[in-house]
Amino acid sequence: MSLLDLSRWQFAITVMFHMTFPAITVGLSIFLSVVYGMYWRTGKAVYLQMFRFWRRIFAVGFAIGVVAGAVITFQMGLNWGVYGAKTGPIIGPIIGMEVVTAFFVEAGFIGVLLYGDGRVRKGTMFVSTVMVSVGTILSSTWIIAANSWMQTPAGFKVVHGQFEPTDWMRVIFNPSFIWRWPHMLAGVLISASFFVAGISAWYLVKGRAKGFARCSMSLALGIAALLMPVQLYLGDSVAGHELPYQLSKLEAIEGNWDNGNTGFVLFSVPDQQAARNIAELDIPCLGSYIAKDLTCKTAMPGLKLTPAADRPDMAATFWGFRVMFLAAVLMFGTAFAATVLRIRNRLWTACRFHRFVLWTTPAGILAILGGWVTAEAGRQPWIVFGQLRTSDAVSRLAPGEVLFSVIGFSVLYLIMLVAYVVYIVRTMRIGPERDDPGQQPPPEDLPDTGRSRPAEDTAPRELPVPLGSREVAAR
Structure with missing residues (x-):
């Protein structure tokens, strides 16, 4: 591998690892707000139980996500120093605003969220x-603002090789940001919803904590049912507003090398060097139908329209989009089936559906990761589309050192990811029963203080003798 390939792999592995956690924690933080608000309003113990259980999973994922996000910033300065020097006047203030606004807000209130339960007022906890x-x-x-500017740069001028802002409104609200931000926000909400629903379904399958599981699953699938149609519309809008600026990405997504295909390529094994597909599975006319032409006459563009030097990697772009698209179809079908079962009052008796929902737990995470692969791989070979090539933005480092760091980061991230999964499984096995505010721990679970417990008095007790009026007055 070349220095460029190693640097790209290192950054891609770090970003993919990092995005796994915001895919859960951003939506889960909103879920916690809703749950605690319902507890504050209704006083029902099940909502407090839900809040305490999901807060544990949120807290660990939040911590790992923050650490991985800091690594991304360091890599932008070390592995991509030329990129940092050229785009610093634009990307630097945007990342700085994230620190000033997001990190300060989170750092100021995360302590109360994690440790304030039972120590501060309910209103303070909710806020x-x-x-x-x-x-x-x-x-x-x-983050979406910075990445969207890289996708569709606007509001800048190039001075001595640097991108300098001329209009911050156009920099931030660039053509793709308007649709990518709500698309991403809906994506993390849906991802967290299926994460919550899947774990809740496990308790229903096991017959444990049914009140907690039903309430969590009902709320999660309800949110997913409301957001999935909106998300499909937003995804179509992203394609309609971003892809016209990046026709090469559209061509790679479709999986065609030559023009004229009106079908939809469902499966493909591309050969980038030969500019052909070794194998493919095509559904006739579906591509034309997706383009809103029912006459089967609208052909999909081929990647050969783009010069070879400007073509993105078709395999990564094609399969990234397919993972996102198929996961979205799966989640839409699951949310639709849940709505039908809810209307028919069979949502809690459909055991097969509960097992199916359990397997959809990572569907939202996979969809988000697939979407990011599509966006980033499809932008290549540009790091700032049409303005700065990725090959011109990499730092001149020794390939051996970069290879060593790639292997080190990969091993470290794998260990952390496995540890997080093990923590979630352990938390599931312990269960939310310990978080029930109405349940007291049994005596055998009390901590051993080193003192022997007093033996129970088994001697019969004498009944109290009724006291007369004089004795009562004396007492």
Whole structure:
């Protein structure tokens, strides 16, 4: 591998690892706000139980996500120093705003969220939970703004090789940001919803904590049912507003090398060097139908329209989009089936559906990762589309050192990911029963203080003798 390939792999592995956690925690922070608000309003113990259980999973994922996000910033300066020097006047202030707004808000209230339960007032707990969720939303907003500018750069001029802003409104609200930000926000909400629903379904399958599981699953699938149609519309709008600026990405997504195909390529094994597909599975006329032409006459563009030096990697772009698209179809079908079962009052008796929902737990995460692969791989070979090539933005480092760091980061991320999964499984096995505010721990579970417990008095007790009026007055 070349220095460019190694640097791209290192950054891609770091970003993919990092995005796994915001895909859960951003939506889960909003879920916690809703749950605690319902507890504050209704006083029902099940909502407090839900809040305490899901807060544990949120807290660990939030911590790992913050650490992985900091690594991305360091890599932008070390592995991509030329990129940092050229785009610093634009990307630097945007990342700085994320620190000033998102990190400060999260850091100011995360302590109350994690440790304030039972120590502060309910109103303070609710406000702190909401502010943490606001911080996560602000963080994703600035990140999407920076990445969207790289996709569709606007509001800048090039001075001595540097990108300098001329209009910050156009920089931030560039053509693709308007649709990519709500698309990403809906994506993390849906991802967290299926994460919650899947774990809740496990308890229904096991017959444990049914009240907790039903309430969590009902709320999660209800949110998913409301957002999935909106998300499909937003995804179509992203394609309609971003892809006209990046026709090469559209060509790679479709999986065609030559023009004229009106079908939809469902499966493909591309050969980038030979500019052909080794194998493919095509559904006739479906591509034309997706383009809103029912006459089967609208052909999909081929990647050969783009010069070879400007073509993105078709395999990564094609399969990234297919993972996102097929996961979205799966989640839409699941949410639709859940709505039908809810209307028919069979949502809690459909055991096969519960097992199916359990397997859809990572569907939202896979969809988000697939979407990011599509966006980033499809932008290549540009790091700032049409303005700065990726090959011109990499730092001149020794390939051996970069290879060593790629292997080191990969091993470290794998260990952390496995540890997080093990933590979730352990938390599931312990269960939410310990978080029930109405349940007291049995005596055998009390901590051993080193003192022997007093033996129970088994001797019969004498009944109290009724006292007369004089004795009562004396007492």
